[in-house]
Amino acid sequence: MPAIAVSQLSKSFQRGHRALADIAMTVGEGEMVALIGASGSGKSTLLRHLSGLTIADRNGGAARVEILGRPMQAAGRLARDARRIRADVGMVFQQFNLVGRLSVLTNVLLGCLGRIPGWRGTLGMFTEDEKRDAMRALARVGMADYAAQRASTLSGGQQQRVAIARTLMQKARVILADEPIASLDPASANTVMEALATINREDGITVVVSLHQVNYAAKYCPRTVAMRGGQVVYDGVSTALTPAFLTDLYGADSEELLIDARPERDLEVADSLARPAFAAGM
Numbered sequence: 001m002p003a004i005a006v007s008q009l010s011k012s013f014q015r016g017h018r019a020l021a022d023i024a025m026t027v028g029e030g031e032m033v034a035l036i037g038a039s040g041s042g043k044s045t046l047l048r049h050l051s052g053l054t055i056a057d058r059n060g061g062a063a064r065v066e067i068l069g070r071p072m073q074a075a076g077r078l079a080r081d082a083r084r085i086r087a088d089v090g091m092v093f094q095q096f097n098l099v100g101r102l103s104v105l106t107n108v109l110l111g112c113l114g115r116i117p118g119w120r121g122t123l124g125m126f127t128e129d130e131k132r133d134a135m136r137a138l139a140r141v142g143m144a145d146y147a148a149q150r151a152s153t154l155s156g157g158q159q160q161r162v163a164i165a166r167t168l169m170q171k172a173r174v175i176l177a178d179e180p181i182a183s184l185d186p187a188s189a190n191t192v193m194e195a196l197a198t199i200n201r202e203d204g205i206t207v208v209v210s211l212h213q214v215n216y217a218a219k220y221c222p223r224t225v226a227m228r229g230g231q232v233v234y235d236g237v238s239t240a241l242t243p244a245f246l247t248d249l250y251g252a253d254s255e256e257l258l259i260d261a262r263p264e265r266d267l268e269v270a271d272s273l274a275r276p277a278f279a280a281g282m
């Protein structure tokens with residue numbers, strides 16, 4: 001059973017302009033897939049359809065998104081049990097989406113809201129077991145030392161790692177990350193990508209991550225789906241995405257995807273800075 005199965009997915013926000021055009025793709029359980037494309041190519045729109053936050057055009061009744069074998073949406077309608085399906089889907093956004101005034105630990109605990117009685121969540125009454133689980137999730141992303149700190153005091157990269165810990169607490173089986181490193185410096189970006197790659201590898205969590213820079217796709221994701229104008233223009237191994245190939249795919253737009261592609265040596269330096277901090281919390 002695939003983690004994600006999409007067929008004939010189209011979306012027109014305005015007449016005559018399709019933000020998504022007949023997308024079909026399948027992601028196997030345990031895959032880590034990059035979604036790349038220039039600004040406006042449809043990456044966020046596709047991710048929002050996967051999580052059921054946006055509903056596709058009916059497309060003759062054929063449009064369909066399945067998550068772990070269950071329809072999230074079909075023929076332009078959201079599934080009745082979309083909330084339950086969404087419990088398996090962890091979302092990570094560019095802007096972190098933490099509650100700044102709450103502690104890091106509480107932010108992670110919010111990940112289990114879908115699994116506990118509403119009144120307990122509202123009152124912030126979490127059990128010792130849940131707190132232990134949340135601490136373990138923080139340790140996985142190297143953030144255990146920050147548990148008591150207000151989320152608003154963290155750097156962007158740290159906040160993003162807390163957001164990833166929250167998806168672990170949620171026990172998400174699929175993580176959809178929408179440009180999670182777009183506003184981070186290279187060292188933080190590597191740490192965040194490393195955190196996603198680690199939970200993908202060790203927990204078998206399926207990860208689909210949209211990225212602006214192709215070098216991160218090549219470094220962390222075995223497979224890349226490349227979009228242009230709402231269509232999938234490449235779906236295959238990330239290592240094939242050489243600058244020449246990207247220029248072929250995107251023409252002048254390829255510059256946007258390569259612009260941050262620093263020499264590999266710089267990436268290695270950023271990596272060596274990022275790794276010990278990450279490993280220390282494992």
Ligand SMILES: Nc1ncnc2c1ncn2[C@@H]1O[C@H](COP(=O)(O)OP(=O)(O)OP(=O)(O)O)[C@@H](O)[C@H]1O
Pocket residue numbers: 013014019037038039040041042043044045046
């Ligand atoms: N809610 C909306 N209303 C109208 N048009 C929209 C809406 N959301 C997306 N679009 C349009 O759909 C197209 C795809 O946008 P989308 O945000 O998915 O691209 P993207 O590849 O994620 O871009 P970026 O990298 O800049 O985030 C764009 O033309 C955008 O203007």
